[in-house]
Amino acid sequence: MTQAHNLGFPRIGLKREMKTAVEAYWKGDIERDELERRGAALRRRNWQAQLEAGLDFIPCGDFSWYDHVLDTTVLLGAIPPRFGHGGGAVDLDTCFRMARGRAPSGEPQPACEMTKWFDTNYHYIVPELSEAMEFSVSSDKLFEEYRQARETVGERARPVLPGPLTWLWLGKCAGAGFDRLTLLPKLLPVYGEILSRLKALGAEWVQIDEPILALDLPPAWQGAFERAYHGLQVKDLKLLLTVYFGPLAENLKLACGLPVAGLHVDGVRAEAELSRVSDWLPKHKVLSAGVIDGRNVWRADLERKLEALAPLHRQRGGNLWVAPSCSLLHTPVDLAAETRLDPELKSWLAFSVQKLEEVTLLKRALAGGDDGTAAALEDCRKALASRRASSRVVDPSVRERLENLEPGIDQRHTPYPGRRESQRRRLKLPLLPTTTIGSFPQTAEIRARRRAFKAGELGEDRYHAFLREQIAFAVAKQEEYGLDVLVHGEPERNDMVEYFGERLRGFAFTENGWVQSYGSRCVKPPILYGDVSRPGPMTVEWIAYAQSLTEKPMKGMLTGPVTMLQWSFVRDDQPRADTCLQIALALRDEVTDLERAGIGVIQIDEPALREGLPLRRRDWPGYLEWAVRSFRIAASGVEDHTQIHTHMCYAEFNDIIEHIAALDADVITLETSRSKMELLDAFAGFEYPNEIGPGVYDIHSPNVPTVEEMVALLEKAAEKIPPERLWVNPDCGLKTRQWPEVDAALGRMVEAARRMRAARPGG
Ligand code: GLN
Numbered sequence: 001m002t003q004a005h006n007l008g009f010p011r012i013g014l015k016r017e018m019k020t021a022v023e024a025y026w027k028g029d030i031e032r033d034e035l036e037r038r039g040a041a042l043r044r045r046n047w048q049a050q051l052e053a054g055l056d057f058i059p060c061g062d063f064s065w066y067d068h069v070l071d072t073t074v075l076l077g078a079i080p081p082r083f084g085h086g087g088g089a090v091d092l093d094t095c096f097r098m099a100r101g102r103a104p105s106g107e108p109q110p111a112c113e114m115t116k117w118f119d120t121n122y123h124y125i126v127p128e129l130s131e132a133m134e135f136s137v138s139s140d141k142l143f144e145e146y147r148q149a150r151e152t153v154g155e156r157a158r159p160v161l162p163g164p165l166t167w168l169w170l171g172k173c174a175g176a177g178f179d180r181l182t183l184l185p186k187l188l189p190v191y192g193e194i195l196s197r198l199k200a201l202g203a204e205w206v207q208i209d210e211p212i213l214a215l216d217l218p219p220a221w222q223g224a225f226e227r228a229y230h231g232l233q234v235k236d237l238k239l240l241l242t243v244y245f246g247p248l249a250e251n252l253k254l255a256c257g258l259p260v261a262g263l264h265v266d267g268v269r270a271e272a273e274l275s276r277v278s279d280w281l282p283k284h285k286v287l288s289a290g291v292i293d294g295r296n297v298w299r300a301d302l303e304r305k306l307e308a309l310a311p312l313h314r315q316r317g318g319n320l321w322v323a324p325s326c327s328l329l330h331t332p333v334d335l336a337a338e339t340r341l342d343p344e345l346k347s348w349l350a351f352s353v354q355k356l357e358e359v360t361l362l363k364r365a366l367a368g369g370d371d372g373t374a375a376a377l378e379d380c381r382k383a384l385a386s387r388r389a390s391s392r393v394v395d396p397s398v399r400e401r402l403e404n405l406e407p408g409i410d411q412r413h414t415p416y417p418g419r420r421e422s423q424r425r426r427l428k429l430p431l432l433p434t435t436t437i438g439s440f441p442q443t444a445e446i447r448a449r450r451r452a453f454k455a456g457e458l459g460e461d462r463y464h465a466f467l468r469e470q471i472a473f474a475v476a477k478q479e480e481y482g483l484d485v486l487v488h489g490e491p492e493r494n495d496m497v498e499y500f501g502e503r504l505r506g507f508a509f510t511e512n513g514w515v516q517s518y519g520s521r522c523v524k525p526p527i528l529y530g531d532v533s534r535p536g537p538m539t540v541e542w543i544a545y546a547q548s549l550t551e552k553p554m555k556g557m558l559t560g561p562v563t564m565l566q567w568s569f570v571r572d573d574q575p576r577a578d579t580c581l582q583i584a585l586a587l588r589d590e591v592t593d594l595e596r597a598g599i600g601v602i603q604i605d606e607p608a609l610r611e612g613l614p615l616r617r618r619d620w621p622g623y624l625e626w627a628v629r630s631f632r633i634a635a636s637g638v639e640d641h642t643q644i645h646t647h648m649c650y651a652e653f654n655d656i657i658e659h660i661a662a663l664d665a666d667v668i669t670l671e672t673s674r675s676k677m678e679l680l681d682a683f684a685g686f687e688y689p690n691e692i693g694p695g696v697y698d699i700h701s702p703n704v705p706t707v708e709e710m711v712a713l714l715e716k717a718a719e720k721i722p723p724e725r726l727w728v729n730p731d732c733g734l735k736t737r738q739w740p741e742v743d744a745a746l747g748r749m750v751e752a753a754r755r756m757r758a759a760r761p762g763g
């Protein structure tokens with residue numbers, strides 16, 4: 001019979017219990033055994049919820065106190081030498097030191113690198129690989145959790161672990177580069193031992209995740225899959241190999257031919273591929289169709305899903321399983337916890353618990369259905385019809401505007417060199433102008449007042465008066481430092497997407513819709529459900545007030561369309577490109593309103609532009625086309641003399657440098673100080689045409705660089721970018737820093753710019 005199963009459940013808990021527990025442990029408020037007790041209770045609740053949803057197989061080993069890739073690294077004993085692991089079982093505090101550099105016990109060490117998990121907003125701890133490293137089973141966590149899961153859900157418990165090739169692929173070579181695949185022969189026996197131990201504990205199936213099969217894989221890696229899985233045979237143990245986040249494409253035959261008992265594919269992102277997979281996958285193997293979207297919050301069209309599943313079911317019978325497309329790590333826990341969402345909108349949504357109910361409903365319907373299934377399908381049909389017809393979703397005025405975009409809407413009046421002259425005359429900036437990225441410290445006081453305001457304990461008048469005081473304070477500080485282009489400091493924003501989402505039509509916010517971002521950090525992405533429009537100005541009042549306090553240019557501060565899109569749960573009833581364009585138009589109105597209010601410099605932040613890149617290279621051009629166009633539409637409503645800035649903060653620009661240039665921002669500020677300006681090679685090599693502000697102060701670190709260090713960075717930058725086009729600024733916003741650090745850093749930064757100018761003609 002068709003089985004309903006799941007690949008992974010959100011580990012944070014409905015009330016973020018994981019966060020509370022682990023942070024209490026880090027602070028020293030609770031002991032290790034209390035932490036373990038809370039972890040076990042949380043896991044039990046998660047398993048119980050999945051049992052109640054009616055699943056046949058329930059994942060275990062998907063829980064983590066920080067990150068599942070880190071847990072795998074620890075399981076394999078791949079501990080970098082600086083953490084002083086002497087062999088044997090790895091201590092939990094060592095694990096925390098790898099993740100965060102410190103733990104309640106042991107010496108602090110530089111933490112391991114962290115980066116984004118495929119194209120999600122989840123971050124994993126990067127395995128550090130070295131050529132001579134050895135592996136050995138070094139943690140009992142997986143085995144212990146399997147044992148606990150068996151106690152709770154019996155034989156439905158199914159252990160899960162990332163596969164050897166995905167783990168290697170995600171790793172980075174420390175020191176001199178070498179071929180990571182050379183580690184595979186040493187890794188496989190350890191995987192073999194893990195599988196044998198799970199088998200000995202009673203496992204019939206093990207889920208092994210190899211999402212890299214949805215990437216462009218070099219031939220050597222494709223070949224390695226064959227070798228690895230032929231080597232990973234454990235008698236009477238069945239492997240379910242899972243692939244998600246995209247189509248298998250050219251890896252399809254490879255995946256279908258691997259010696260595993262079952263293959264899971266992403267039936268949402270690779271829906272069109274399902275039938276081909278079913279054709280190629282031998283009939284005695286299980287095909288798991290991940291038809292319920294694990295990456296988004298919408299209720300599924302179950303009848304359509306059934307239509308897609310029916311032929312596969314006829315082909316394979318019980319060897320067709322049903323599941324979410326990927327682990328539910330990326331969706332919130334339970335919609336039932338939302339008490340304030342509009343009931344109509346709520347009826348269109350499904351969080352993790354609801355998605356698992358959808359999975360089991362599909363299973364029941366495939367088996368012929370029962371009274372319950374007919375009613376549930378009817379309920380689903382009604383909800384979808386309401387969503388399609390709702391006036392909340394479709395706004396005719398937005399549609400009309402989209403259909404009548406004037407040609408040239410994505411172009412400034414004059415190319416950059418001409419604009420530069422107009423801007424120079426208006427702004428009268430010195431050589432190497434100084435500025436910051438937008439936010440100033442979000443002090444405990446700012447956060448307390450915002451909380452009081454949101455709770456209704458502080459009236460709007462008093463809250464706004466307080467914000468004006470904060471703005472005045474930040475402006476006075478910047479005058480004191482001697483900066484050239486000032487900012488208002490963003491005291492009114494807690495989050496750069498939420499602030500704008502709350503002021504635009506088409507976005508909704510949840511109370512408990514948390515998803516893990518990294519470690520104990522969770523985010524609550526807005527739900528972008530309908531056509532986007534701007535009921536009124538969003539920032540003009542604050543920026544104009546700030547400008548009224550100074551003679552210097554005040555920089556308006558907006559979050560760009562791609563970042564708004566990327567950091568939200570986005571509607572699935574139209575292409576992302578269309579949604580992005582709608583946001584761009586709303587922002588364009590804000591940009592022109594700022595200009596009309598006398599603001600001469602406007603920054604549109606796009607930190608998420610690069611992470612929006614599709615996983616497969618062949619999909620890059622399509623994405624970049626609409627992403628760049630959206631930015632340009634937002635930015636191009638202004639006169640030549642208005643200077644548009646953008647800001648990005650991530651490390652790799654090389655492969656998309658032309659598209660960054662195509663944004664045609666007058667100025668781009670970048671995170672560069674940690675890479676010691678090496679990043680600018682891409683800009684220099686490409687001869688980036690407009691102005692650049694490479695960060696000279698790493699705002700992620702509490703260390704404040706000296707004037708000399710900043711001058712050295714600027715000199716390095718000036719070798720690559722002509723000084724006439726160079727700006728001086730920190731790496732990113734200062735909201736996580738303290739005022740004393742900011743005072744020191746910005747004072748020195750201004751001094752560094754002065755020394756640079758003094759050493760140059762025209763400076
Ligand atoms: N303007 C934002 C700030 O200064 C930019 C944040 C970001 O790049 N992530 O905080």
Ligand code: ZN
Pocket residue numbers: 437607647648649671731732733
């Ligand atoms: Zn930034």
